[in-house]
Amino acid sequence: MLNEVTATRYVTPLREGGSLPGIVEADDLGTYVMKFTGAGQGRKTLVxxxxxxxxxxxxxxxxxxxxxxxxxxxxGLGEPDQEVQELLKASGGLNLGMDYLPGSIGFDPLAYEVDPAEAGRVVWFDALINNVDRSWRNPNMLVWHGDLWLIDHGATIIWHHNWPAAESAAAKPYNASDHVLASFGPDVAAAAAELAPRVTEELLTEVAAEIPAEWLVDEPGFESADALRRAHVGVLLARAATIHERITLGAPTEDKPSRAPGWLKERLAPLPRPAGQDETHDKDGDQ
Known part of the structure; x- marks a missing residue:
């Protein structure tokens, strides 16, 4: 299971997007970016x-x-921001923290090079989890000590917001045309050959076991937390086998509206389209 710590000090909110995560200090002397059960989509985002x-x-x-x-x-009693106070009041109990990476900076595709192999692994992984929130509008990647780090996966596996239709989600394609790494020639075929065989039922079951049971209770149609964990495993296992065949890399959109679901649009903070980004991409599945 994930390590559990206790928040000792709320430092400051992070106002990117709509979920209002915050930086907190904890009793293990660590500093974390904390996401709250009382925000936005609540515990499903944390799952x-x-x-x-x-x-x-x-x-x-x-x-x-x-x-x-x-x-x-x-x-949060001493927090002057009323919105933050309400969020903290609504989030008592178990929440999620991500290690704070001091000195990291947001990934800029004009300032950093990413080799096709690494780009391919990230694009393949985002296709697997159906990540609609790693575009040039909102990269959700950091550079820390010269390495690329992936953050903010709350806008993924969106089928768990509509379980009756989840079975069909495994067959849905993934349009990576607006992916922030699309211009780096991602080698998706190589990534699939490397990663897909590793996404086994055993591995996914191990991952699903990390989800706290209290975030999985009272889900309509499921008699237990373990049943809901198995549902997550089933969709991802089916998707992993063939998703590389349904990844498309076409010309990126201009300043058109995001293709994210409506409930996500308010938390996607658009960025200007990178000047000089390659307008053409190989549309085959063998990048």
């Missing part, structure tokens, strides 16, 4: 963060260490 973060780590991708954080709402 997605755990599944994707822990799966990425096991596949060799860099993600900040995850912990669960016990929060006593009294910690």
């Amino acid at each position: 997605a963060e755990v599944i994707c973060g822990e799966l990425a780590r096991r596949l060799g991708l860099r993600v900040p260490e995850l912990v669960t954080i016990q929060l006593d709402p009294v910690i």
Whole structure:
């Protein structure tokens, strides 16, 4: 299970997007970016963060260490921002923390080079989890000590917001045309050959076991937390086998509206389209 710590000090909110995560200090002397059960999509966002973060780590991708954080709402009594106070009051109990990477900076595709192999692994992984939130508008990647780190996976595995239709989600394609790494010639075929065989039922079951049971209770149609964990495993296992065949890399959109679901649009902070980004991409599946 994920390590559990207790928040000792709320430092400051991070106002990117709509979920209002915050930086907190904990009793293990660590500093974390904390995501709250009382924000936005609530615990489902945290479930997605755990599944994707822990799966990425096991596949060799860099993600900040995850912990669960016990929060006593009294910690926010001195917070002057009413919105933050309400969020803390609504989030008592177990929340999620990501290791704070001091000195990291946001990834800029004009300032950093990414080799096709690494780009391919990230694009393949994002296709697997159906990440609609790693575009040139909102990269959700950091550069820390010269390495690329993946963050913010709350807007993934969106089928868990509509379980009756989840079975069909495994067959859905992934349009990577607007992916922030699309211009680096991602070698998706090589990534699939390397990573897909590693996404086994055993591995996914291990990942799903990291989700705290209290974030999985009272889900309509499921009699237990373990049943819901198995549902997550089933969709990802089916998707992993062939998703590389359904990844498309076409010309990126201009300043058109995001293709993210409506409930996500308010938390996607658009960025200007990178000047000089390659307008043409190979549309075959063998990048």
